[in-house]
Amino acid sequence: MWYRSASCILDKRRNDTVLIPETRPATSSASPMASENPHPQQKQNPDPHISLYYQTRAAHHAVVTSDWLAQAQAAVGRHRDDAVSDNSSAGGEESGNAFSVIDEFNNWRKQPDLAEAVAAIRALASVIRSSQATTMMELEIELKKASDSLKSWDATSISLTAGCDLFMRYVTRTSALEHEDFNSAKSRLLERAERFGEISYKARKIIAMLSQEFIFDGCTILVHGFSRVVLEVLRTAAQNRKLFRVLCTEGRPDRTGLRLSNELAKLDVPVKLLIDSAVAYSMDEVDMVFVGADGVVESGGIINMMGTYQIALVAKSMNKPVYVAAESYKFARLYPLDQKDMVPALHPIDFGVPIPSKVEVETSARDYTPPQYLTFLFTDLGVLSPSVVSDELIQLYL
Amino acid sequence: MPEVNSLVNEFLIKLKKRKIEGSKATAKLTAEVLRSFISQKRLPHTNQADALIEAVKAVGEELIDANPVELAVGNIVRRVLHIIREEDLSLTTAAVGGLSLSAESDNEDDVDQDDHPVLSATAVAAAARSTLRPPSLQTLLEDMPHSTAVPQTSSSGGDSEGKSKSADKNLKTRKLKHNVIEAVNELIQDISTCHELIAEQAVEHIHQNEVILTLGSSRTVTEFLCAAKEKKRSFRVFVAEGAPRYQGHALAKELAARGLQTTIITDSAVFAMISRVNMVIVGAHAVMANGGVIAPVGMNMVALAAQRHAVPFVVLAGVHKLCPLYPHNPEVLLNELKSPSELLDFGEFSDCLDFGCRSGSPLLHVVNPAFDYVPPNLVSLFITDTGGHNPSYMYRLLADYYSADDLVVRRRSAS
Known part of the structure; x- marks a missing residue:
């Protein structure tokens, strides 16, 4: 939970005291399993001592090869934190989208060349793809839920939050989407999401170019x-x-x-x-x-x-x-x-x-x-x- | 167009020989040379804007190389390039928006030429606009026009349109050129009136009984101070003389003639006097993209003195001085070494200077740099013809006046 101004600090303090016992139960106990989890819709960090952000980073550091990407894709599910994926697949059947989006995000995130924000946007794209919504409004609400659950799942990753916000902003405010019928708008969103990886890759190139004269x-x-x-x-x-x-x-x-x-x-x-x-x-x-x-x-x-x-x-x-x-x-x-x-x-x-x-x-x-x-x-x-x-x-x- | 070439060459030689000095004069002359260059330039029927931009870039590169220290040349070249892009865009938008016959045939012609798919009206406009607009977070996810391309057959061109097409084309050619020249005229107008616009703001900044310090002489500063005087403000001015050119003397004379209480101090006395000063107002040679200032030598010392005593350091600069480049090692690369004769009398020192030495290497060196670099954190305020701005706001002004594609005027092939 982030706060944006000084006035929120008080709120935050209050919320914290309420929330902490709920969301972080018994840190001393062994890594909590899905069955023990008091809040099945709130996914648990398997190891509360390390923020999720750094868990994936650690995974990246362990194996840094070019064929890691292929391996990672093959190894999805058999990976170090397969407890997480097991949890979520079990939980996913119970409560639907919110779970699959986190899963999706985790899968994308495991690729070391992919930025967090790209993973987030790809995950949101998967929400659009699997969505049953028939109007833009419905889709927006679904996306909002998904992005909220993503954000709350790993509050430590800033670019995850920023990526979600950026994409949500694109979905809600882009005038280009207004004139189109729902299906073409949807496919346009998907296309943009897919291309975001490219944008991110290009961004690095641009930055490298800009910095050369310095x-x-x-x-x-x-x-x-x-x-x-x-x-x-x-x-x-x-x-x-x-x-x-x-x-x-x-x-x-x-x-x-x-x-x-x-x-x-x-x-x-x-x-x-x-x-x-x-x-x-x-x-x-x-x-x-x-x-x-x-x-x-x-x-x-x-x-x-x-x-x-x-x-x-x-x-x-x-x-x-x-x-x-x-x-x-x-x-x-x-x-x-x-x-x-x-x-x-x-x-x-x-x-x-x-x-x-x-x-x-x-x-x-x-x-x-x-x-x-x-x-x-x-x-x-x-x-x-x-x-x-x-x-x-x-x-x-x- | 031999007469244009000779005009350009004459200007080049003047720049190289440093016959033209001062950023305002240079800016104005550059704009005028470019204007006559554009008006004489013959344009092909298609892609005129691109052709014009290429041509202006080619000339601009020569002009910039002639005096790389005079950043105003490059600024004006970039401004003119930006103008061409803008005019082209507004023509395209108008043409496509009006759905006139000429627009349609134009588009079709483009198809014949470059085998691009015809783009829908809004897509063309959006694409063109996005090239002019600096990139922003807002447009990060927005699309390129590929997705909205409509099939070629949409504009059904027939033989009957052939005639009107060429006629319209000619019209458009002349229109683009006409518009560009008009806009360049406006630019020249802006450059010559920037003093007045800046001076108009004088009363907002200079208050009754204040003490103002300035260094050297700048036309803009003179006008600024006089404008405040004319509005019945009474204030005092300290003028640091601005060695080695001592332009401060001329300024003091002029101010005194206009009835302002003026005091001349040496440059080295700035620190001694700064504690009495309410505001430092100076001119600049150029303003860089980060808000740093290239100014006559000695300015950095004044800026440091002002900071030490928390005196506002205000820089007056016309928009033509605004340079979209970042300073890299500005003390050396954006500096010019002037003649030592300004410092020393050759007769007295001839024994130890170059020619007097038998052994080859002279013992006495004279270094006479023309400019100082004042980092942006020392500047409190910029006053331009568009108002007062914080140094960190410069990037926004830049986005208004220059397009990102023009920052590097040097053509790819040349580099």
């Missing part, structure tokens, strides 16, 4: 975390025979930086690994900071992997530009007021040694970087300054 010969780029867009940017720069060096943070706890450095080494880009705490130490040799984003919020700030905020702070204090590469469908209607003002995305941390039970561990996996620390956002809409983001969002949702 990468100059001999520069040193600091990157944090693994982002497909940033990788695409760097890959394009390498293909354009730019000479540059990359400093990669390690990216604890899921070591995404190691993965990025792997990929960069394959491209013959000189790369150096840093531990996350060495950022300030090496900032003076850095010319620019490049990060991706889980989501871009209305203030123009970004929500990204833990550590982005401190890197941006260090960069700001040393007058280095911070560039964010993010597709425009990651723009989300959120306005976090501070770090804790978000649904925490949890990620367990392996410290290597047993931690005494009295010691508390901060397991939140991402932070919010306010807009004043960002220089530019490279999006498929162009090179934007942070203040443009809210403008775009207002235009879309007003």
Whole structure:
């Protein structure tokens, strides 16, 4: 559950206290099965200690090969969290669409090359396909239900929410749909949904192209975390025979930086690994900071992997530009007021040694970087300054 | 069209030799040269807009290369390209919307030529509009016209239409050109009246008994201050002299002549005086897409002083100075080194300068950069002919005046 203004905080607090015992029953018990689930229509996270978003990311990191896609499709159902799919298939027969949409989303999401928003929109498309609705209004209501259940199923994934919102907005407000009869409107929606994958792929290319003139010969780029867009940017720069060096943070706890450095080494880009705490130490040799984003919020700030905020702070204090590469469908209607003002995305941390039970561990996996620390956002809409983001969002949702 | 070529060449030479200075004069001349170029240009019967755009791009590239530091040239070339696109679009929309005979035959002709499917009226208009409109979240999911293509047979062309077709075509040719030239005329008009439009806003910004600081001289700033004076505001002006050209002296003289209380200070005294100042008002050489300003040298220091003392730093700039490019290393790449004679008297220093040295490498260097880059976070407000804008709002103005396809004027083949 997200709140959009300060006045909602109180509501949220109230809701939380009511909701928490309901939706998160007995975290101590073993992974809850469908039969035990008190709310069959509310799907359960199989492991409440890790946010769903990071469960899939972890799955992606385990196997990163090009034929993963094929494997994933073949392995659907026999996958690591087959408990989930079993649950849902069992539950799906009971209560219909809401379940199948989550399933569908999970299937799409398992493909490592597919962005979350694309998966969300494909899942919504499957709702349209299987829908029995005969009028636009009915279809809209069905879609709304489906997107709500998707959103509430994984509140930690920002681009899922943003993707759902974007598609819903397209369905409800596009004037082109008004003039057509229902079936052609439906097929048009399906076609657009199918092509969204393409749009997302093209967006990455556009971003890579836009950012090229900002990468100059001999520069040193600091990157944090693994982002497909940033990788695409760097890959394009390498293909354009730019000479540059990359400093990669390690990216604890899921070591995404190691993965990025792997990929960069394959491209013959000189790369150096840093531990996350060495950022300030090496900032003076850095010319620019490049990060991706889980989501871009209305203030123009970004929500990204833990550590982005401190890197941006260090960069700001040393007058280095911070560039964010993010597709425009990651723009989300959120306005976090501070770090804790978000649904925490949890990620367990392996410290290597047993931690005494009295010691508390901060397991939140991402932070919010306010807009004043960002220089530019490279999006498929162009090179934007942070203040443009809210403008775009207002235009879309007003 | 030899006379046009000679006109263009003459302008090119002037630009290269830096005979034309000042962004306003350059902008105006560029627009005029382009106008005569367009009016002399012979256009083919089909795809005129594309042909015209290609031709203007070719000339524009030469003009930009002649003086890459004078960004106004590129701005005007892009504005003219945008005008051509817009006029073409409005013609297409009007033609298709009216469902006139000429429109239909035009479409059909296009089919014969490029073997594209005929598009329905709304689809054509929508497609054309979307090419002009900058991309936005709103249009992310919206469609391309492929899906709405209607079969070719929809416009049944016969032999009888042949004659009227060519006649209409000629009409359309002339219409496009006519409209473009008219719009360019408007652009020239805008450039020459931008001072007045900016000056009109003076009373909103300058208040009674305020102290204004400015650096160097800018026509726009002079007009702005005088306009406030004419509206019976009494205020004082500090003029930093603007070394090494000392244009501030001329400005001070003019202001004093108009009855304004004026004080001249050296550039190095800006920090000393800034605490008494209520507002800094300066002109600019160019405004970049991120809201950064290319301004006469010394401006960054003034901006920093203003920020240190929380004095509003206001930049006056006509819309023709608005450049859709992002500054990359602007201190070097968008700068120009002027003659050292402005700084030193050659006679006195001839011993240690280039020619006096026997050993080859001179011990004394003179560097005389013309411009400073002021980053956007130091600018409080831009006042343009369309009103006051925040630096972060520049992108929106850019979207109004330029189309995204024209940002890179250099043609693909050349690069």
